[in-house]
Amino acid sequence: MNVLLITFSFPPAGGVGVLRALSLAKYLPDNDIRVDVLTARNAPAVGKDLTLLRQVPPEVQVHRTWTLDLPFWLRKSVKKAITGGKGKTASPRPEGQVKRQSVLKNWIGNLLLPDPQIGWLPFALPAAARLIRSRSIDAVLITVPPFSSTKLATRLRKLFPDLPIVLDFRDEWLTTTLDLVSFNNNSRARLVAQKTEGDAVRAATKVVLVTEAACNELHSRYSELPKEKFVCIHNGYDVPPPEHSPLPPTPSTTQKVVLTYIGTVYGSTAPGTFVAAVRNLSPAVRSRLHVRFIGHIEAEAYREQLVSLGETIELKGFVPQAEALAAIRDTDYLLLITHDRINVAAKFYDYLGGGKPILGAVHPDGDVRRLLEETRAGRWADVGDPESIRRMLEEAVESPNALIAPDLKRVASYHRRSLTARYASLLKGLAISGRKAERNRIEA
Known part of the structure; x- marks a missing residue:
């Protein structure tokens, strides 16, 4: 079977966005599937990670096209100039400044809908059509974000009526991501997003999402479509699963307790309530706590909040994935922050695979809380309640042995190899149906 995987970002681009x-x-080649990858040659990325590129099997052909997009550093500079570097939870700014920045942001944002990566489509569409024909492609898999790539499903459906097309949503779009992360979420952006998503979902053969909550959310929006069109295949981790329960941290009264956060700090992971919780720790507990943030910090406001913690905090910036995973091995706890009710950050699964206890400041009704309880991989506190987070931190420092041992069988079920085997079964079933549909159409 031949599959065309379309993804805007791919190694050597670094960051968690490329891991799925x-x-x-x-792993699809292990399931008798030949894979061609179509990606953007100059996709903006937080950094490069050549160790990820070396994981691509030699039999996988990667096809790269150009995109009309700004380099990562320049895009962040433009965004900072427009927003003043303020995050979602930043303190109020002068009314005149807010109005000027809002007008400029809306004007630029409305030129680039549904998102700035729309400049890839003029290159990606003809390249995809050419590969489908020349490589005898049996199914196309389009993974998003960026959500502008969903337009490829709509346009490819017109060119190839019987071709199985799978839309893979790593994040749910309209309910959460549009508000928490998107550069533009005004009324015009929302209308464009709604139409773009609706057209793509209807054009796709299957829609895959990474959480049950996202699956239910999307089906509720398109309830006229059959429920079996929407499938949940979770994200996962790609390190060897732990073979036994890791020993809980046993910090002494003179030893620092290391708490490590890995990943980008942006709207959905805004650290304000966590910072407030750390400030409210008793001096005895705070003196024993060392917090490391590894990854890019989206807004200056978030950096200022973290730096305000003084010697308690260490900001290490972006590092290659191998180095980030190594940091898991020499930490006592892994820190997770999310305000998102529906989406689950990819780093959560790397945390699972790392085997260290997780301290989660999470949405109390979200899928992250459910997964933490299901896997027994750590504790959680309400991300909107600094006092709840403070209590969790104090208990973790003072009573580490109270942590529940993880359910290793459930943790192992989230390894990417086994999850990709599920994906392979889905794709093979669609390919058989697609060939039958094409034969029937030709015969008719």
Whole structure:
């Protein structure tokens, strides 16, 4: 079977956004599927990670096209100039400044709908059509974000009526991501997003999402479509699963307790309530706590909040994935922050695979809380309640042995190899149906 995997970002681009596409390219060949990858040659990325590129099997052909997009550093500079570097939870600014920045942001944002990566489509569409024909492609898999890539499903459906097309949503779009992360979420952006998503979902053969909550959310929006069109295949981790329960941290009264956060700090992971909780720790507990943030910090306001913690905090910036995973091995706890009710950050699964206890400041009704309880991988507190987070931190420092041992069988079920095997079964079933549909149409 021949599959075309379309992904805007792919190694050597670094960051968690490339890991799902990488795992599909890495493990689908083990399931008798030949993979061609179509990606952007100059996609903006937080950094490069050549160790990820070395994981791509030699038999996987990667096809790269150009995109009309700004480099990562320049895009962040433009965004900072427009927003003043303020995050979602920043303190109020002068009314005149807010109005000027809002007008400029809306004007620029409305030129680039549904998102700035729309400049890839003029290159990606003809390249995809050419590959489908020349490589005898049996199914196309489009993974998003960026959500502008969903337009490829709509346009490819017109060119190839019987071709199985799978839309893979790593994040749910309209309910959460549009508000928490998107550069533009005004009324015009929302209308464009709604139409773009609706057209793509209807054009796709299957829609895959990474959480049950996202699956239910999307089906509720398109309840006229059959429920079986929407499938949940979770994200996962790609390190060897722990073979036994890790020993809980046993910090002494003179030893620092290390708490490590890995990943980008942006709207949905805004650290304000966590910072407030750390400030409210008793001096005895705070003196024993060392917090490391590894990854890019989206807004200056978030950096200022973290730096305000003084010697308690260490900001290490972006590092290659191998180095980030190594940091898991020498930490006592892994810190998770999310305000998102529906989406689950990819780093959560790397945390699971790392085997260290997780301290989660999470949405109390979200899927992250459910997964933490299901896997027994750590504790959680309400991300909107600094006092709840403070209590969790104090208990973790003072009573580490109270942590519940993880359910290793459930943790192992989230390894990317087994999850990709599920994906392979889905794709093979769709390919058989697609060939039958094409034969019937030709005969008719």
